[in-house]
Amino acid sequence: MFVIATGDGGFIPLVRRLHALNKYVVVVSTDDPESGVVNALLKTVADEYHQVPMSQVSVKSQM
Numbered sequence: 001m002f003v004i005a006t007g008d009g010g011f012i013p014l015v016r017r018l019h020a021l022n023k024y025v026v027v028v029s030t031d032d033p034e035s036g037v038v039n040a041l042l043k044t045v046a047d048e049y050h051q052v053p054m055s056q057v058s059v060k061s062q063m
Contacts, residue, residue, distance in 0.1 A: 003028060004046075009039030015046055030054045 002018055004011055007029040015025045027046035029038045032054040043049045 001026065005029065007036060007038030007042065009042050012039070012042055012045055015042070019045075026050065028052060 001024045003026045005028045018025050024047050026048040027042060028050045029035070030052045
């Protein structure tokens with residue numbers, strides 16, 4: 001099993017190559033708008049796609 005943390009469609013050839021090698025591929029990305037849009041084809045070529053909700057994560061900096 002391979003887990004790829006990205007939303008970049010440039011990883012589609014890697015996912016396809018891993019499938020050719022009979023590997024299971026999970027793609028994980030965030031819903032953070034600053035991270036950009038997740039490539040729709042990448043979602044479909046992965047065996048599983050998961051999106052981590054960043055809206056529930058609170059980061060506070062204290063100075």
